[in-house]
Amino acid sequence: MRVIGEHAVVLGAGMAGLLAARALTGAYERVTIVERDGGSTREARKGVPQGRHAHVLLPRGQRTLEDFFPGLERELVDGGAVVADPGTDHRFVMGGRTLLRRAGTERAIQASRPFLERAVRERVAALPGVRFACGRDVVGLLSGGPGRISGVQVMPRSVGGAAEELRADLVVDAMGRGGRTRYWLERLGYGPVPREEIDIGVGYASRPIRPALAARIGRAVVVGPRPGRSAGMALVAVEGDRYLLTVAGLNRRPPADDDGFLAFARELAPPDVFEAIRTAEPLGGIATHRYSSDLRVRYEKVRNLPEGLVVTGDALCSFNPIYAQGMTVAGLEAEALRRSLREGPRDLARRYFRAVAKTLDDPWRMAVAADLSLPEVEGRRSPAIKIMNAYVDRVQAAAAQDAAVGEQFFRVIGLLDPPTALMRPAVLARALLPGGRGRVAAPVAREEHATA
Ligand SMILES: Cc1cc2nc3c(=O)[nH]c(=O)nc-3n(C[C@H](O)[C@H](O)[C@H](O)COP(=O)(O)OP(=O)(O)OC[C@H]3O[C@@H](n4cnc5c(N)ncnc54)[C@H](O)[C@@H]3O)c2cc1C
Known part of the structure; x- marks a missing residue:
């Protein structure tokens, strides 16, 4: 990777922040990761309360981690x-x-999530030029003049600590769902920043x-x-x-x-x-x-978006956790960042947000459609969503009888293949044609529990 800047700051040392830091090394001489919690722990920490709940790493996320940190899988095992x-x-x-x-x-x-995060964090800490600044709250963005963010303001959590300014060529917001970047941007005169939300x-x-x-x-x-x-x-x-x-x-x-x-x-x-x-x-x-909600923030639609700032992880898009997409999507976003950095510093933020919006489209549509398949969830069901959900129901019925269909279905929900892979002739035939498995196994009213 060609060096394109002197200093990048990552806000938040969750999975998205750590993976973004990995993508940044080589492109910036120094990378500082600002985190409000202390060092890494064996237990779930305050800033990542979801760490106490089961976290499944999808197959695509596993691949990304191994690509970013060769040998990590072996180390984890x-x-x-x-x-x-x-x-x-x-x-x-x-x-x-x-x-x-x-x-x-x-x-x-x-x-567990803390175990995985700790292993990734140790790998990131060992990267050249990376430094953690823990026990500090990010409290605002610094404006570098019209059209540019030039750093962040941070406040040490220790009693009596004074506010500090961290200047950077690039700021990466990875502060999770609670991050306030879109409000800070609007206060600086950018935006409004559109968002999509489903309760x-x-x-x-x-x-x-x-x-x-x-x-x-x-x-x-x-x-x-x-x-x-x-x-x-x-x-x-x-x-x-x-x-x-x-x-x-x-x-x-x-x-x-x-x-x-x-x-x-x-x-x-x-x-x-x-x-x-x-x-x-x-x-x-x-x-x-x-x-509370599926939430996607559409920075790519902001007309006067400033340079010097990108957003990743749950701060950009967060999904119903039931589908286990969050960490894997954070990895896909880090890959998009790495690709954008390879093309140099010019127009970086806009190129990144455009690229990452494409990356997010499939996982977002899949999560939203699955949520809207449940009558308990309110929201507009477009004809496309209704057709997709009816078809997925047929595919699942076929997958209950045919391991080849099951394998393809898991490759799609594991984010290894795009949803269009479910339209391949072999799957279509088994799900839809007379005598196909999806036709045989009609949707169930009662759970069918087969043992593995
Ligand atoms: C209950 C639950 C279950 C889940 N299960 C799965 C699963 O099975 N599989 C999966 O892939 N994903 C799962 N997820 C999603 C997953 O946890 C996240 O999508 C993923 O970890 C990426 O999060 P993140 O790094 O963007 O944000 P977070 O993990 O929220 O990390 C944000 C970091 O920023 C820090 N921070 C926040 N504000 C500030 C500030 N002002 N100053 C300094 N630091 C700050 C926080 O302390 C934290 O370290 C689940 C989520 C939940 C809620």
Whole structure:
């Protein structure tokens, strides 16, 4: 990578900030990562409360991480992360049906969010020119004159700390959902910054457990929401010989007391899995989280966008966490940033926002369409969304009987292939033609729980 600037500042040391920092090294002589929390921890930290809930890394995200940090997968596994063959070790229930997969095609690496973040952070800290400035709040943007952001204002969290200015050729906002960049920009006279938002009111509750009957679970069980039951669960084996059990409801809040939590899980889990949950040893309290909406901020549509500032991660686009896209999309955005940097500093922000908008289109449409397949979610259902959801239902029905269709479906939701891959003739035929699998297995009213 050609050096195009002296200093870049990344705001936030979550997954998106860390991956952006990786993309920036080589293009800037120095990269400073400003983070309000302290150093890395083994437990979920205050700035990333979602770290207490199961985090699944999609196959595309796994590839990006290995590309950015060669050997990371090996390191994660040596450090205790769980390796699984999704074809044999996972059970996925979608649209009320257990989907089939082929064995031996993928290797899934499973770990808790703090474990994964810590490993990535150690790799980033070892990169040349990277420095962490922890315990500091970013409180505003610095204007470098008309059409340019030239740094940020930060406030140390320590008592008596005075505000500091950090000048930079490029500022990367990775402060997550709560980031205030679009308001700061508007205050400086840019924008307005358009956004798209769909209220989903997702409530999460999670607990680490150690099941005596782990063999019944395999390495992961995921049950998605379906029309008529807007709730889902994930039970995932992670480091430390434990499982993370996460239950979630759309426009429903799972209870945080022992009995209520268990009763919610009973509604969702296949009976044999529920027995393993019921008899498991709880390893900690029940953590809850609330996630109000799918949110996409459309910086690419701002006419007078300044140079010197880009945005990534949840601050740019955040999805219903049930679909597990966030960390993978943060990786795709870091790849888009790296490609934009390779073309030099000219018009960088505009080129990046345009490129990343294209990257986001598929995951955003998939998440929104899936949410709108649930009658409990309010929002306009265009004819295209209705057709897509009806078709996906057929594909899932076919995937419950045909591992080749299942494999293709998982490649799409794993962000390895675009959604158009579901329109390939082999899938179309199985999903739609008379005698095709999707026709045979009509949409279900009751859950079909096959064991893996
Ligand atoms: C309940 C839940 C479950 C999820 N499950 C999955 C999953 O299974 N798979 C998946 O891929 N994704 C999942 N996600 C999404 C995923 O956590 C995020 O999309 C991903 O981590 C990218 O987040 P981020 O780095 O943009 O923001 P965050 O993780 O929110 O990080 C933002 C960082 O910025 C710091 N910060 C914020 N404001 C300031 C400030 N003013 N000054 C300094 N620092 C600041 C914070 O301390 C934090 O470190 C889930 C999310 C939730 C809520």
